[in-house]
Amino acid sequence: MELRQLKYFIKVAELHSFSEAARQLNITQSTISQQIRQLEEELNVELLIRDSHKVMVSDIGLAFLPQAKQTLLDAETCIENIHDVQQLNVGELRIGTTPTFSTLLRETVQQFMKLYPGIKVNIFLHSVETLMGLLDKQEIDLALSYKSHQVYPSIESHIIFDNRLALIVKSGHPLAARTSVRLADIKQYPIALPAKGMQARSAFDRMTTHGHMHFDVRLEVNDVNMLLSVVKDNSLMTFLSEATVKHFQGVTAVRLDEANTDMEGSYHVKKNVYRKKATREFLRVLKETSPYGLAIMELL
Incomplete structure (x- = not known):
């Protein structure tokens, strides 16, 4: 079953005419007829009753029609939602940070929420060890902390500023x-x-x-x-x-004036997984709002 078949069936059912449906959809009448016939064969039912004078919708077609309309509407809504996510009009961003690092994020979070009010931001405060576990399970999109001295094979880390x-x-x-x-x-x-x-x-x-x-x-x-x-x-x-x-x-x-005082600000993401556009945009805002002269980051 294809969305275009549903679209053709709905139009013919509403107009009771193959020729008028073809004209409004700007396609040939044979194309509409063929696609609806394939839909009927797949469902093993007769949706339309055809004769030489008019087209009627069968009892099964009448029962199927509202569901077909809802399916088409859901598909269109899905496409609109995808567009909204791409444009950062809607969505969710899950950020994990350590308590020590969290005080640095206030301005960035405020600016991001101002730019993208449709994005829900969830912030979780945990130890760096817990954050790495959440990243590995993909329960957060991004972690921010000072660089850990422990290596996490499934996590990639990028230094964003030097500190001590x-x-x-x-x-x-x-x-x-x-x-x-x-x-x-x-x-x-x-x-x-x-x-x-x-x-x-x-x-x-x-x-x-x-x-x-x-x-x-x-x-x-x-x-x-x-x-x-x-x-x-x-x-x-x-x-x-x-x-x-x-x-x-x-x-x-x-x-x-001692050795081993380095504390490098870093962001962490899980390796080889899809990066949300919201994640990349948050890192861009972080780079612009930070007063520490962030190094140029690879915005994933």
Whole structure:
């Protein structure tokens, strides 16, 4: 059964005439007759009753007619929906991000939603390990995080900007005026750490693995905004990427003069699968709205 056969049958049924249907559809009468005959043979029924004077719709044809119209309408709606998705008028975008990285997405998400109000955006906050699992199962379209040191064979990752772990202190802190600090300068001060599982905490642990230093840890928090608020309002200091605090007032990022402080902003997608146009467009908006001078990305 073909859509054109349904279209021809509907037109003849409405006009009770092969010749008039052919004229309105701008095709030959023999083409219409042949296609409807093939439809009847496939269904093994008589849809139209023909004689030399007129065309009537059979009882089976009358029962079939509303379903044929609905099928044709559904097909046309499907085509319109595909066009809307292609034009980003409708659709869904599922983005996963780590808590440490999530603070960087506010402007991008707002701009994307402004440009494409018909796209529903779902954002999920998880550890990078969980995000890679969701990507592998195709439960999210895109993941954004700092580069993981673990290799995921089914995932491809692209660096979008370079950044580093920094010491974060309130603006009036004694170390706020320093251009850089060493860990030895920090150990006398009380600190608040990102909770284990957060990427900034993983970067901190890598940096301090071989230092054999002990720090006065007073607090561990798994929420970046709460951590920054605590630092802003107290004498505690913490460790986050420089990018995380770019727009947060009342705190200062001080460079760490240590090895293993790299935190490269990255996006991740599953290998060898279809890339939504919305995914590619979100990455373009991210590139344009980021204040970190994103490297040129391969917009998939």
